[in-house]
Amino acid sequence: MTATVERSRTARAADAAVDAPADGALVLTDIRRSFTQAGDVLEVLRGASCTVRPGELVALVGPSGAGKSTLLHIAGLLEHADGGSIRVGGSDATRLNDAARTALRRRTIGFVYQFHHLLPEFSAEENIVLPQMIAGTARSDARVRARELLALVGLEKRAGHRPAQLSGGEQQRVAIARALANRPQVLIADEPTGNLDHHTAESVFAMLADLVHGQGVGALVATHNLDLARRMDRVLEMRDGLLVEV
């Protein structure tokens, strides 16, 4: 890579951060993360910066091994960065101790993965009720919210069904409803439609986009599906450990 290209990428990555308001749902600034593999240091994130605004659906793309999942784990407060800062829902997560990070994560972040990870012995409704009760919501209020979310994802008639009694697309709809149960400000999604056929992926994506826009959640969505990525509000590409707006 030439020095000019490197400089312009760095500049664009920095611009993406500078343009953004400080009150973005998620603000990552100069995130760095290295791993040591067989004695070699692998610099995966070398100063990644971005802001996801409330109600914005942002795609995160890049080749396999580029560091997308690493960035999502750090943004979701599941792993520590080596350097840089993270603001979630207006709170600076950077210097919090583990207990405070966990509390902030539970209050402000929802997660959706490629595989739904629903609890198999619980109904769709109970899968949405449980994280709310863990966060301290009374069961009766949690059930009201679960019913509301099930209606939003078109599954109000499946509230009592267990995951095994639902289709793959329906399971993923429940997983998305569960991720939104505690009214997070940020949704972190890693290949949320990666396990679905084309038609189902389309309808789940459309529902996800509607919910993100409608509920004002800032979503950062890693995907290998460039067609879906292009239909999100913005696309960030992970290149050489930096985030570049494309």
Ligand SMILES: Nc1ncnc2c1ncn2[C@@H]1O[C@H](COP(=O)(O)OP(=O)(O)OP(=O)(O)O)[C@@H](O)[C@H]1O
């Ligand atoms: N805990 C770890 N220890 C050592 N190396 C790691 C660790 N986690 C990730 N890596 C390395 O960091 C690099 C980035 O991995 P990551 O999973 O973030 O990529 P990705 O862009 O999400 O890839 P994919 O699109 O295939 O999911 C890879 O080379 C991976 O081997």
